[in-house]
Amino acid sequence: MTDAGLVLEGVSAAYRDARVLHRLDLEVHRGELLVVLGPSGAGKSTLLRLVAGLHPVAEGRVLIQGRDVTTLRPGRRNVSMVFQSYALFPHLTALDNITFGLEVRDVSRAAARERARAAAASVGCAHLLDRRPGQLSGGERQRVALARALVREPDLFLFDEPLSNLDPELRVETRGELKALHARLGVTSVHVTHDQTEALVLADRIAVLRDGRLEQLGTPDEIWRSPATVFVARFVGSPAMNLVPAGGPVAPEGMPEALGPERLLGFRPEAVRLDPTGSGAPATVERVDVVGEDAHAYLRLADHLIVARVPASARPAPGDPAEVAVRWADVHVFDAGTGQRVPL
Template sequence: MAELASESVSPGTGLRLTGVSAAYRREQVLHELDLDVARGELLVVLGPSGAGKSTLLRVVAGLQPATTGRVVIGDRDVTALRPGRRNVSMVFQSYALFPHLTALDNITFGLEVRDTPRAAARDRATAAATAVGCAHLLGRRPGQLSGGERQRVALARALVREPDLFLLDEPLSNLDLELRTETRGELKALHSRLGVTTVHVTHDQTEALVLADRIAVLRDGRLEQLGTPDEIWRTPATLFVARFVGSPAMNVVPSGGPFTPAGAPAVPAGSRFGFRSEAVRLTTGDGTDGTVERVDVVGEDAYAYLRLAGGDRIVARMPAAARPAAGATVRATVGWADTHVFGADGRRVTVA
């Protein structure tokens, strides 16, 4: 039986986008995007609906033309190549399986239309199905499979071509929470084992933080930040990234207002302070008075939604056993070490 070998990943570029723009129905979606993905890297493209995530994948795959710029995969400029010559495999959100074919025939279809001998195609399909955990499903049709099983078949179909680049367009979004959590771990293990350069698109921040070697945060077709999950979380480059990554969203209050982090130095005029809910402390000492508008309890954690003197609203996370009652008056504070500063333009500000 054929085997899918784990290649030794050498340094180099897996994918490079240089000045890539793209339009949809005459409306610009991507704006001169520059992006480098290392060979063997798993890059997650994260952003809200309308950010241009799926358009980026379609441009890389050749399903949509770039209006400007270049697309390089490995050492090949593929900008002008049709999709079949780019050697990329794509998994769609809908899985796009042929309903009248068995799982095995769905997986081998792309090989057979390229004149791969049937026996060799089936051997490779069996190896790909084994790699993603669906070898026992090869005789079934899509209508006989659960969502998670269809997702595995779609992954095997993409993997069987042994592509230079693996493109995943929100492949987990149709799964329920438990299965999505399980499959995230399987995807990460599969990537570690096979080492194929992968671009994974999602709007799910947890998915991005768990899966990615690096995360590219998109907003309105522009790159807001590119960094490791730890960098995105701990040093967000913009106010948008700070608010988008994290649940609940990062608290943001104006500098110069009634709520000032303890030990804060002078900051530029018009700046805003940002801090996460777990950094907020309720205290009987120095702090800013506020009223508890509501409390959400999630297992061992509680989230107290506070309206501060002056009208700002923030969220404080704490152990559920230590939560205040709704309507209570409390005093809140946050340390300077836990505070981010963003300028009037929304960019991160470094304060000495």
């Protein structure tokens, strides 16, 4: 535990009578950027609010750098949180927004402003310090919010969907800046998002949350290449992973014959080949979505619809017949009842 920046031990949380987090165990390494990924209602924001002290712990403990903060007020946890809405005071300048948290902690005005200017420079908003939030774009407000978090020199950064209000181009740019900022500062960080691309790009490790429970914890590569459950396999990936019953219309090349219908076969769209030799499973092209250089071909095989990622220049047309082939090396196997990955 000495290397842990944040530890949740059997943590549960509830709203009224509804349990939101269910005895969650999670350890974030000191200096790590952990991304909590999941759909709406998974409990992601509740987890952050609980760590920050903004939501009570129903059971379990929260430790930050080995210190039990479960019952401490937010101001005593030395945590900085960046909200989706930025939460800037509209009547204050950017400089005063950044220094506000310091001045209420009895840091002198001169020292607070010096630290604020340094923090603003580090996130590229030093030229905006005289403006009020209403005079700033969404990306500029986000930078001010980041500077306000940085200036406190916290033990832990918490980011609650901080990029969701930005347009796509700015989101990509700010995502890169966040990653570089974390690499430079090395402060333990927990970043919540429902965006799988954001998670895969930013994270040292990803915690996939579903209905208040941890589905999988691993590096981006582990989450992508070795999904632990059907939920993770379907949630991470666009288009989603194909899932068909073993013994169904797709028989991957080299597949063991012992697999029964209680198993599900999962394979990503890029693993699907449209085999021109006639040796694959017969299918019909239902629709084709062109996405830049790629095309997503949706194929009907008996009662199943699967998707193949193919070059846009070689895409089939709706209504075309096709032969579908998949290599066994590209297949994941899951238990159809539990949804858990089956080791082979």
